[in-house]
Every structure is written in structure tokens, then in C-alpha cells.
Amino acid sequence: SLVIMLALRLAMEREERSRILGEELALSRQRERVGRDVHDVLGHSLTVITLKTELARRLVDADPEQAKAELDEVLELSRQSLAEVRTTVGGLHAPDLGAQLASARTALQAAGIAFRLPEAASVAGFRPDRRELFAWCLREAVTNVIRHSGASHCTVTITADRLTVADDGTGLGASASPGNGLSGMRHRITDAGGTLSLGRTHPGSDRPGTTLEVHL
Amino acid sequence: SLVIMLALRLAMEREERSRILGEELALSRQRERVGRDVHDVLGHSLTVITLKTELARRLVDADPEQAKAELDEVLELSRQSLAEVRTTVGGLHAPDLGAQLASARTALQAAGIAFRLPEAASVAGFRPDRRELFAWCLREAVTNVIRHSGASHCTVTITADRLTVADDGTGLGASASPGNGLSGMRHRITDAGGTLSLGRTHPGSDRPGTTLEVHL
Amino acid sequence: MTIPTGGADVGPIRLLLADDQALVRGALAALLSMEHDLEVVAQVGDGTTVAATVAELRVDVALLDIDMPGLDGIEAARAIAADGTGCRSLIVTTFGRPGYLRRALEAGASGFVVKDTPAEQLAQAVRSVHAGRRVVDPSLAEETLVSGSNPLTER
Numbered sequence: 001s002l003v004i005m006l007a008l009r010l011a012m013e014r015e016e017r018s019r020i021l022g023e024e025l026a027l028s029r030q031r032e033r034v035g036r037d038v039h040d041v042l043g044h045s046l047t048v049i050t051l052k053t054e055l056a057r058r059l060v061d062a063d064p065e066q067a068k069a070e071l072d073e074v075l076e077l078s079r080q081s082l083a084e085v086r087t088t089v090g091g092l093h094a095p096d097l098g099a100q101l102a103s104a105r106t107a108l109q110a111a112g113i114a115f116r117l118p119e120a121a122s123v124a125g126f127r128p129d130r131r132e133l134f135a136w137c138l139r140e141a142v143t144n145v146i147r148h149s150g151a152s153h154c155t156v157t158i159t160a161d162r163l164t165v166a167d168d169g170t171g172l173g174a175s176a177s178p179g180n181g182l183s184g185m186r187h188r189i190t191d192a193g194g195t196l197s198l199g200r201t202h203p204g205s206d207r208p209g210t211t212l213e214v215h216l
Numbered sequence: 217s218l219v220i221m222l223a224l225r226l227a228m229e230r231e232e233r234s235r236i237l238g239e240e241l242a243l244s245r246q247r248e249r250v251g252r253d254v255h256d257v258l259g260h261s262l263t264v265i266t267l268k269t270e271l272a273r274r275l276v277d278a279d280p281e282q283a284k285a286e287l288d289e290v291l292e293l294s295r296q297s298l299a300e301v302r303t304t305v306g307g308l309h310a311p312d313l314g315a316q317l318a319s320a321r322t323a324l325q326a327a328g329i330a331f332r333l334p335e336a337a338s339v340a341g342f343r344p345d346r347r348e349l350f351a352w353c354l355r356e357a358v359t360n361v362i363r364h365s366g367a368s369h370c371t372v373t374i375t376a377d378r379l380t381v382a383d384d385g386t387g388l389g390a391s392a393s394p395g396n397g398l399s400g401m402r403h404r405i406t407d408a409g410g411t412l413s414l415g416r417t418h419p420g421s422d423r424p425g426t427t428l429e430v431h432l
Numbered sequence: 433m434t435i436p437t438g439g440a441d442v443g444p445i446r447l448l449l450a451d452d453q454a455l456v457r458g459a460l461a462a463l464l465s466m467e468h469d470l471e472v473v474a475q476v477g478d479g480t481t482v483a484a485t486v487a488e489l490r491v492d493v494a495l496l497d498i499d500m501p502g503l504d505g506i507e508a509a510r511a512i513a514a515d516g517t518g519c520r521s522l523i524v525t526t527f528g529r530p531g532y533l534r535r536a537l538e539a540g541a542s543g544f545v546v547k548d549t550p551a552e553q554l555a556q557a558v559r560s561v562h563a564g565r566r567v568v569d570p571s572l573a574e575e576t577l578v579s580g581s582n583p584l585t586e587r
């Protein structure tokens with residue numbers, strides 16, 4: 001019986017160890033992603049800003065009209081970069097899933113959209129990296145429902161490996177412009193080994209709505 | 217005996233759980249610090265870049281000399297910000313302690329400084345947040361030895377709660393300028409609840425050298 | 433210094449700029465001064481002297497950075513409101529950290545915009561708060577929304 005116990009313990013330790021390593025990896029990937037975002041987005045923008053400003057500087061006397069055109073482009077880029085810094089920083093302070101559920105509640109209420117949300121207690125035991133990922137996705141999905149769906153009702157369900165956000169609005173439609181929200185979400189989910197799917201809540205209806213599902 | 221085993225296991229699980237939570241916290245603090253860095257540095261620089269570019273844009277016709285002066289300042293700032301992005305991103309790609317030991321070896325060798333370094337295997341079991349912190353400190357400390365110490369020998373020792381880097385060079389001296397390396401290191405260590413101390417390797421000698429010690 | 437006489441709308445709108453970054457302050461002052469109906473009458477680098485300067489120079493609109501040494505912009509707005517001079521406060525910030533918008537509005541600020549707001553829009557925001565309206569930058573409101581507090585009910 002002692003032998004059995006020891007064996008069990010060893011097995012547990014192994015499992016525990018791999019779980020820890022898994023989480024570690026997830027966290028370090030997230031950090032790398034933030035790093036890449038900062039680097040790619042801002043490094044690139046600042047390089048272009050520098051080059052264009054230098055060009056404009058030379059053109060001030062020779063061709064003032066062209067100088068102004070270059071500066072307009074610099075301005076567009078620098079404002080865009082600032083917006084991206086804001087997003088990236090928001091991203092670094094990822095909220096806890098519990099807190100995010102609370103603010104989804106407040107935001108939907110304020111927008112006059114009826115809702116069904118899980119209790120914070122029901123997600124308390126989830127793995128930390130998963131809580132963080134779900135919090136991200138919930139934030140973006142609910143922001144989209146409020147901004148784009150025109151829905152009157154929104155239902156969120158969360159289990160350990162699945163998050164769904166369903167609304168009864170106009171649906172994604174053909175006019176859906178490719179924003180950063182969904183593509184950023186898809187990247188994150190893919191990095192974590194999961195999938196993102198988008199579909200209709202009520203297929204066939206003239207208000208089909210949108211259902212977003214994250215599956216890990 | 218079964219009862220004892222169960223009790224032992226419960227105790228172990230508890231300890232394990234709190235250890236994991238502690239590590240989680242340490243990692244999230246590190247991420248927050250990087251976030252604050254990105255936030256402050258880039259947010260402020262990009263704001264000034266935007267405002268000054270807009271000002272220059274309006275001055276192109278009215279006062280071209282002033283427009284050029286503003287653009288010169290924008291250029292200086294955007295170049296500086298690019299350098300800062302590189303530094304911050306370096307910070308996000310924290311190296312593994314094992315890899316950092318290997319590159320310390322290469323760097324000291326190339327600098328013609330004899331050394332004693334622990335084997336990578338001896339640090340493999342350390343907590344992940346500690347490995348990361350030690351990797352940081354080792355990188356900065358060895359860089360300083362190579363750049364500033366004039367040492368002919370450098371000894372690194374690492375245990376689970378202590379890192380020391382001792383050289384036999386000129387010592388810190390009064391001329392020590394306050395760079396970013398040591399103060400950044402001190403911040404990180406303090407955030408992790410540890411202490412950084414700097415002293416002499418051979419007190420009284422005319423080449424006292426420097427010993428840097430990180431204690432957690 | 434021109435002393436306006438007669439009705440409240442005579443003469444340019446008198447502005448105070450408070451920001452600890454001299455580069456930002458200088459650029460904002462230059463940009464706003466290009467507007468014919470706006471006049472920058474004071475620039476300060478920290479929050480402690482804001483309320484006194486507002487009273488002394490009969491400032492109409494104070495543009496306040498949040499992160500400043502001494503008194504922060506939100507507390508400076510509170511001090512201005514407490515003095516009852518009628519001066520309006522417009523918070524001009526780089527970022528909308530959680531709770532900033534709510535605190536600013538509670539402190540009596542009339543507006544909340546980002547520092548990189550295009551100069552014409554910023555001038556328009558100044559005119560709006562001067563006219564007694566509230567101006568909240570939608571991007572900052574959204575930031576606060578995702579951070580937990582609720583700008584939608586504050587409109």
C-alpha cells in the first residue's frame with residue numbers, strides 16, 4: 001500500500017509539474033505577443049514617422065505643399081499609434097474574468113440590452129491563463145454587441161473550455177468591416193491552441209443575431 | 217498510516233497551491249511593470265510628436281523657419297522613442313537563465329575575462345519567476361563587469377535564493393555614474409521582495425573589485 | 433492686458449494650461465493661440481497654483497493634465513469648482529486610466545479629452561465647455577467602459 005501511495009504521488013507530481021509548465025508557457029507566449037505587438041506596431045510606425053518627418057523637414061522650403069501632405073500622413077500615423085499604445089496597455093492590464101463579468105453587466109445595462117450572464121463564482125476555479133483569455137474575449141465580444149449588433153438581448157455562457165456570447169441583433173452582415181477586435185481575438189485564441197467561430201443565433205430569421213464561440 | 221499519508225498529501229497540496237499563487241503574482245507584477253514602462257515612455261513621446269507635428273504643419277506657410285525648428289525637435293524625439301521601443305521590447309523577451317548563463321560564458325570569454333560560472337543544470341529546478349529575475353540580473357551584472365570593471369576574473373554563484381557576481385576589477389569608485397542598469401535591477405528586485413547589495417570583493421586591496429549580490 | 437467690459441461673451445475666451453510636460457504645454461499654447469477667439473493667459477507646470485491663478489486672471493476655461501506633481505488635474509478641477517468663479521475645467525490627458533473619467537466628472541470637470549485631439553476639435557471642445565456643455569472623448573469613454581466604470585450613464 002505504501003508503494004501504491006508513492007506511485008500515486010509520483011504521478012500527481014508529474015501531472016502537477018506539467019500543468020505548471022503549461023501555464024508558464026501560456027504566460028510567456030502572452031508576454032511575447034505583447035512584445036511583438038509593441039515592437040511591430042510602434043517600431044514600424046515610429047520608423048515611418050521619423051522618415052516622413054525628415055522628408056517634410058527638407059520640403060518646407062522647396063515644396064511647402066508636399067511638406068504639408070507628408071505631415072498630414074505623419075499626423076494620421078502618430079494618432080493611430082497612440083490609439084494602439086492605449087490598446088496595448090489596456091491589454092497588459094488584463095482584467096480578471098470576474099471583474100470583466102461585472103463590467104459587462106454594467107455596460108449592457110447602460111446600453112439597454114437585456115442579458116443573461118454567469119455568476120462570477122461559477123468561473124472562480126478556472127485556470128489563470130484561461131480566465132485571462134476569456135476575460136479578453138468577453139470584453140471584445142460585449143463591446144461589439146453594444147457597438148454593432150442593435151440587439152435587444154445578449155446571453156453569455158462560460159464553461160471551463162468554452163465561452164459563447166450570443167445576441168439577437170442584425171447579424172454580422174456583408175458590410176462587416178475588418179476591425180482589429182475580432183482578428184486580435186482570433187490570434188490570441190489560436191496562440192492558446194483554441195478556435196474562434198462566428199455564426200448566427202437564429203438562422204433563417206430576419207434578425208439572425210450573432211453567436212461568437214471560443215473553444216479551447 | 218493511510219491517515220498520515222493523506223494528511224501529508226493535503227499539506228503538500230496546500231503548500232504547492234500557495235507556491236503557484238505566489239509565482240503567478242510575481243509574473244503578473246513583472247508584466248505590469250513592463251506595461252507601465254511602455255505606457256509612460258511611448259504615450260508621452262507620441263503625444264509630443266503629434267502636437268509638435270500639428271504645430272509645424274500649421275507653420276509651414278506662416279513661419280517656415282519655426283516650422284523647421286519644430287520638426288527638428290520632432291525628429292530628435294522620434295529617434296529617441298525608437299531607441300526606447302527597442303529597450304522595452306528587449307525587456308519583454310526575458311531570456312531563460314540557462315541561456316543567459318551560456319551567453320555570459322561567451323561574452324566573458326570574448327572579453328578575455330577568466331570566469332567561474334554554475335552549470336545550467338544546477339539552476340534548472342528554480343521557480344520560473346526567479347529564473348527570469350536572475351537571468352535579468354545576471355545579464356546586467358555581467359555587462360557591467362565587461363564594460364566597467366577592468367577585471368581579469370569574474371565568479372558567478374547561484375542558489376535558489378541568491379545570485380552573486382564578483383569581479384576583481386577597479387571597484388565601483390566615486391566616478392560611478394548613475395546609469396539605468398543598476399537602478400532598473402534594483403526596482404525589479406524590490407518588486408519581487410528581495411534586496412540588491414553592492415560591495416567590494418577584496419576590501420582594502422588597491423583593486424578591490426565589485427561584488428553584486430541579489431538576495432530574495 | 434485687455435479688460436473685458438459689458439456682457440460675459442465680450443473678448444476672447446481666456447485659457448489656463450496646466451501640464452508638467454513643458455513640450456506639451458508649449459505646443460498646446462501655440463496651437464490654441466492660433467484661434468482668434470482663444471487667448472492663453474497662463475501656463476503652469478503643477479496643480480497647486482491652478483485655482484489661485486484662475487481667480488486672479490479671470491480664466492474662463494482651464495485645460496488640466498491629470499498626472500502632475502503637487503495637485504493632480506482632478507483635484508485642481510475640484511478646487512476650481514469650489515471657488516465658484518464660473519471657470520470650467522477641461523481635462524486633457526494622454527490616457528484614460530480606470531476611474532479617471534468618473535472621478536473627473538465628480539470633481540466638477542466639464543470635459544475629458546485626449547491630448548492629441550486635433551487642434552480644431554480641441555478648440556471646439558474649449559468653446560463647448562465654455563458654453564456650458566459637457567464634452568467626453570468617445571475613445572476615452574470606451575476605455576473607461578472596458579475598465580469597469582460606466583460612462584454611458586454619465587452622459
Ligand SMILES: Nc1ncnc2c1ncn2[C@@H]1O[C@H](COP(=O)(O)OP(=O)(O)OP(=O)(O)O)[C@@H](O)[C@H]1O
Nearest residue numbers: 144145148149171172176177179180181182183210
Ligand atoms: N455582435 C455583432 N453584431 C453585428 N455586427 C458585428 C458584431 N460583432 C462584430 N460585428 C461586425 O464585425 C466588424 C468587425 O468587428 P471587430 O471587432 O473586428 O472590429 P470593430 O469592432 O469594428 O473595431 P475594433 O474592435 O477594432 O475597435 C464590426 O465592424 C461589425 O461590423
Ligand SMILES: Nc1ncnc2c1ncn2[C@@H]1O[C@H](COP(=O)(O)OP(=O)(O)OP(=O)(O)O)[C@@H](O)[C@H]1O
Nearest residue numbers: 360361364365387388392393395396397398399426
Ligand atoms: N562591475 C563594475 N565595476 C566597476 N564599475 C561598475 C561596475 N558595475 C557598475 N559600475 C559603475 O556603476 C555605474 C552604474 O552602472 P549601471 O549599470 O547602473 O549603468 P551603466 O552600465 O553605466 O549604463 P546602463 O546599464 O544604463 O547601460 C557604471 O557607469 C560604472 O561606473
Ligand SMILES: [Mg+2]
Nearest residue numbers: 144179181182
Ligand atoms: Mg470590436
Ligand SMILES: [Mg+2]
Nearest residue numbers: 360395397398
Ligand atoms: Mg549597466
Ligand SMILES: [Mg+2]
Nearest residue numbers: 452497499500
Ligand atoms: Mg503630466
